[in-house]
Amino acid sequence: MAKYVIIGGVAGGATAAARLRRLDEHAEIIMFERGQYISYANCGLPYYIGDTIKEREKLLVQTPxxxxxxLNVDVRVLQEVMKINRAEKTVEIKNHAxxxxxxxxYDKLIVSPGAEPVRPPIEGINHASIFTLRNVHDTDKIKAFCNEKKPRRAVVIGAGFIGLEMAENLHExxxxxxxxxxxxxVMAPLDYEMAAEVHQHLKTKNVEFYLKDGVNAFQPVADHLKVVLQSGREIETELVILSIGVRPETKLVKDAGxxxxxxxxxxxxxxLQTNDENIYALGDAIAFPHPITxxxxxxxxxxxxxxQGRIVADNVVTGNTRTYKGAIATAIAKVFDITVASTGMAAKTLKKEGIDYISSIIHGSSHAGYYPGAMPYTLKILFQPKTGKLFGAQMIGxxxxxxxxxLVATVLMKNGTIYDLQEIEHAYAPPYxxxxxxxxxxxxxxxxxxxGRLKVITWREASKLDSRNICLLDVRTPEEHELGHIEGSINIEVDKIRERLAEVPRDKKIIVYCGVGLRGYIAARVLMQNGITEVYNLSGGYKTYEHTTGKQSNEDIFESSYIAHDSNIYRGKPVEKIAAANFKTIEVDACGLQCPGPILKLKSEVANLKPGERLLQKASDPGFMKDVQSWCNMTGNKLISLDSKAGIISAVIEKGEEKKAASGGATIANLPQNKTMVVFSDDLDRALASMVIANGAASTGKDVTMFFTFWGLNVIKKQEKPKVEKDFMGNMFGKMMPDNAGSLKxxxxxxxxxxxxxxxxxxxSKKVxxxxxxxKTALDNGVRMIACQMSMDVMGVSKEELIDGVEIGGVATYLEETEKSNLNLFI
Structure with missing residues (x-):
């Protein structure tokens, strides 16, 4: 009778034990688990903490x-294997009970030691309010802490799949x-532009997050904990979840040689056999060749x-008859309302490995747009340039x-290509x-x-090109262009591009973009077949560009939170609730429409309202969250509320009053409302003051123009400037002046x-x-920055040295803006 010993339970060890018994009814099978639980739903632990899973027992798949x-398996919990004696084929066990x-x-030994959470040597890391999540015991501790202490604030260190799942459940x-x-x-398996979509979604859920920052120390303060970041920021909290990552737990097998x-x-x-023919290994602790690299x-x-547990059991009982082909790491996670998934290799990994690849991003709807409830998605695939062999994919929706x-993972594991994706036969009906x-x-x-029918360019490649040698062509509608566009682009709607071909330069590289890429492709084909060959379509369109080039982190959103008399935390400033008024509100469903559909629908519906009447519009396009705010600011209508739930954005808009004539015949709308300022100084404190005023004015919806002249030019220099040919005096001035805004005194x-x-x-320290x-915030908010051409000539400053987004102009350009302003400052 054979004797099989298994070290470790949960996914791998427990599966191997069950398979062994089904293959060999008479074998002696012993499974050692140093913890109390042998088989539990590890991936369900965050959802039990967040009360999505109500009953703890549902997490326990099997008990001893x-x-x-x-299965007649001898399960010994709270018993830890301390040593493996390979020569004697024995293990030494300590019973912790x-x-x-x-x-x-043993005759054959199966080791499944798993992985342990990374816990770096940071000051204060052993505080009682700091937890890791790896097993049921960890879950019980976190759950008990939340029930007893009722923390109002939580900090999650690490933004991997588990970290974001925990963030969501603590938020719940x-x-x-x-x-x-x-x-x-966030989410390391994703490429940056895909992670950027997750960043923007987290913002809609009022989750605060800091990127490119780590923890220096955890410091106890009264009844809470202070998390001191490497940047110097300090975050007060009552609960910390460490989700920095895991590493293989291999000390036992290493000591065994x-x-x-x-x-x-x-x-x-x-x-799945180790260098000892009688010992097999599986699970988180094993290393196996990646199918691609x-x-x-x-x-x-x-x-x-x-x-792996099934394969190991077969090989142990029947000899080495089954082979393991490796894993391409197909993973998926729920992050609030969206689902994030990846398979295979990301672009950054392929680049690191020196593997040549092409990437492509598409946006679309989960099902037929004409059937109600269609929801947006983003899909990125990576493939080999010549053969089309698939390397990986990422999807958010x-x-x-x-x-x-x-589907993509199945093709990838079969060493398939992009042509296999085309041929997949799927079940189709409009709801699906x-x-x-x-x-x-x-x-x-x-x-x-x-x-070669389409040349694509990524947002990153496009941002590195010299603007003098390219033409950015926005082929969306004028309304879309007005709501937001890439700086310096010209707008020719796709449906009018044939009649306006003469406006497209033939001596430059043309970068075409639309909302998501489809109209850009159509426009590119028209241009290419009319003799303009250097045409590139921006991969993912303006949607991807906007997500990736905008601000990614979401700091200090809880600064204005307050605790009300009901002991709940509320965001914003405490205000009295306005009694419900007798507003006429109509409801408009724009779900399933892609940009600019929701805004065009909104425009037509609001036109039918009387001043003071309200409209509730629902849309599934994530861009509507930003677009509706911009549209209201531009049109004088009032955004009453904006909410996002389960992927549906709901906006309530009140139609603005008609502007009445003021004395003298002028209308209120025609009175000067904008703000202008001349920035003459490059002193740090004065530069700060100018930016604070500019951002403050911009936040109220006013147009702000800043005119940088003489020493003020140093404020808007790039940190990494290209080499520029200068005369003797230009070089002298350059050496004497601050290099960029970071060098100001x-x-x-x-x-x-x-x-x-x-x-x-x-x-x-004050979070300023x-x-x-x-x-950057000022430019993002639409503040217009103009560099004085005359001052640039005198100071020896070239356009290439200035940050992107700065215009070059003269006094007349500035004075034109002052005519529209009711405030003009000199700093």
């Missing part, structure tokens, strides 16, 4: 008793949630672990993301899909690229630079943006 009764130690022999419990992430994006891969995982062959990687996912990523499913559509677009108490350093540190961030 149920395993014994049904009794304290005794003993030895058990009513806490103000802050995420801190060292990288420049089993071979480890370079990445620290247990090295196994295609049969061939390099050893770890895969921290339950799906592969379960499959509200519905149907799971089935699409599974379109005749051309998103996966098919991704394959069609990829083929157009490979066949204080007008008083500068103390050889110490003063400005102290000021910047003070600003960080740097002057560089304020400049």
């Amino acid at each position: 008793e149920s395993f014994k009764a049904r 009794t304290g005794e130690s003993y030895v058990e022999s 419990l009513g806490m103000d949630v802050t995420i801190v992430e060292m990288a420049n994006q 089993l071979e480890l891969a370079e990445n620290g995982g247990i090295k196994v062959n295609e049969y 061939g390099k050893y990687v770890n895969t921290y996912l339950a799906g592969p672990a379960n499959k 509200y519905e149907g993301v799971d089935k699409r990523i599974d 899909s379109s005749a051309k499913d998103p996966v098919n559509q991704a394959g069609f677009v990829a083929e157009n690229i490979l066949m 204080l007008s008083k108490m500068n103390m050889f630079g110490m003063g400005s350093m102290m000021m910047k540190k003070r600003m960080l 943006d740097s002057v560089e961030d304020m400049i």
